[in-house]
Amino acid sequence: MTNSYANVKELLLDRDPQLPVYCIYPHVYRKSTRHFLDGFPGRVMYAVKANNHPAIIEQLHASGVRHFDCASLPEIELVGKLCPDSTLYYMNPVRVSGHARAAQHDFGVRHFVVDHHSGLAPLLEEINPAQSVIFARMAVSHESALEDLSAKFGAKPENIPALLTAIHASGAEPALAFNVGTGVTDPAAYEYAIGLAREALLTLPFKVRLLDVGGGFPKNYPGYNVPALDDYFSRTRLAAQSLPLADGGELLSEPGRALSAPGLSAVTRVLLRKTNRVYLNDGMYGAFWELRFRGHLQYPCRAFRGGVPMTGETKPFRLFGPTCDSTDEMPAQVELPANIDVGDHIEFGSIGAYSLSGRTDFNGFYSDDVISLAGEFAEPPQ
Ligand SMILES: Cc1ncc(COP(=O)(O)O)c(C=O)c1O
Numbered sequence: 001m002t003n004s005y006a007n008v009k010e011l012l013l014d015r016d017p018q019l020p021v022y023c024i025y026p027h028v029y030r031k032s033t034r035h036f037l038d039g040f041p042g043r044v045m046y047a048v049k050a051n052n053h054p055a056i057i058e059q060l061h062a063s064g065v066r067h068f069d070c071a072s073l074p075e076i077e078l079v080g081k082l083c084p085d086s087t088l089y090y091m092n093p094v095r096v097s098g099h100a101r102a103a104q105h106d107f108g109v110r111h112f113v114v115d116h117h118s119g120l121a122p123l124l125e126e127i128n129p130a131q132s133v134i135f136a137r138m139a140v141s142h143e144s145a146l147e148d149l150s151a152k153f154g155a156k157p158e159n160i161p162a163l164l165t166a167i168h169a170s171g172a173e174p175a176l177a178f179n180v181g182t183g184v185t186d187p188a189a190y191e192y193a194i195g196l197a198r199e200a201l202l203t204l205p206f207k208v209r210l211l212d213v214g215g216g217f218p219k220n221y222p223g224y225n226v227p228a229l230d231d232y233f234s235r236t237r238l239a240a241q242s243l244p245l246a247d248g249g250e251l252l253s254e255p256g257r258a259l260s261a262p263g264l265s266a267v268t269r270v271l272l273r274k275t276n277r278v279y280l281n282d283g284m285y286g287a288f289w290e291l292r293f294r295g296h297l298q299y300p301c302r303a304f305r306g307g308v309p310m311t312g313e314t315k316p317f318r319l320f321g322p323t324c325d326s327t328d329e330m331p332a333q334v335e336l337p338a339n340i341d342v343g344d345h346i347e348f349g350s351i352g353a354y355s356l357s358g359r360t361d362f363n364g365f366y367s368d369d370v371i372s373l374a375g376e377f378a379e380p381p382q
Contacts, residue, residue: 006375012307019367020282029263033063041237042251045069050256073099101126129172142189145181179214194239207246217258257353264352283321285362290354297332299348310337323363349380
């Protein structure tokens with residue numbers, strides 16, 4: 001259970017926080033999660049890696065998520081404890097020895113993934129194939145992704161039929177998965193990947209029931225404009241109609257960013273100002289680490305003084321994190337009040353994805369202060 005305030009003003013007046021505070025807007029998560037669950041034409045698994053903070057997992061669960069894509073046994077243990085009524089999936093082709101066994105034995109996990117023949121035998125030693133679904137992960141890359149996820153994982157499409165045949169022969173249910181990347185800016189990427197999946201599936205002497213189209217569903221950020229999620233849903237639905245799936249065929253997805261980004265903000269404090277340089281108490285080694293990806297350069301923001309939003313003339317500033325490293329600078333200049341100064345606070349919105357998971361305590365700067373802003377009219381910066 002997190003502390004709760006009505007809005008940022010109340011938080012700032014009550015606490016005048018020195019360290020970063022991460023603020024959950026529950027109504028924003030409820031709305032964005034509902035939109036995804038209602039719009040995607042299939043089963044929706046939340047990719048826990050995008051934000052593994054217990055408060056976020058609980059919030060997404062409270063918003064309706066019941067399927068969780070986990071990358072490791074610790075993620076399975078975490079979600080299993082927080083959401084015992086949910087279904088957990090172990091969707092990483094790389095596993096620590098013994099962890100698939102524990103996932104199945106202790107948490108009832110039935111879904112696993114491999115992307116190479118060499119990964120299949122060790123998995124089969126640990127699980128009961130008759131009770132398992134094993135996905136073959138196909139490598140698909142598309143130029144519209146913020147980050148290509150096929151460089152490391154995934155079998156070439158031409159090798160997929162042999163891998164699915166080996167899974168079929170093992171007694172497990174074979175299924176197909178791909179991941180077109182993260183932050184995918186063109187829904188055509190999913191049509192393209194589904195086309196490749198179709199070609200592979202047509203060569204098989206048996207049918208598969210499940211196709212997992214992965215994550216990648218994007219979020220708008222300033223200067224990073226993407227089509228509406230509904231475009232992704234409708235084009236995926238249409239493309240999937242041509243798939244030769246078995247009876248009871250179903251699509252699955254693994255959205256991380258789209259579910260976790262919208263409802264979290266970071267309230268930071270200005271520690272130092274030198275002309276056009278502002279030094280914050282959070283940065284590239286903290287919750288802003290994802291800004292190293294090409295394309296996504298900043299979050300929406302607003303400044304507060306004494307709990308009150310600052311208005312008036314603005315100008316561009318360079319933003320630095322608090323550590324000694326010169327690379328601890330955000331990639332884009334940000335428009336802020338011209339008189340911004342030490343002790344003012346800056347709130348960054350839409351920061352739920354790839355922020356809390358992955359932050360470090362480099363140089364001793366770290367905060368795990370997560371609160372909830374539950375006021376009826378509280379809105380994050382958009
Ligand atoms: C296997 C897998 N599934 C899902 C995701 C989630 O991607 P996104 O946050 O873009 O939806 C990732 C991201 O790295 C991934 O590697």
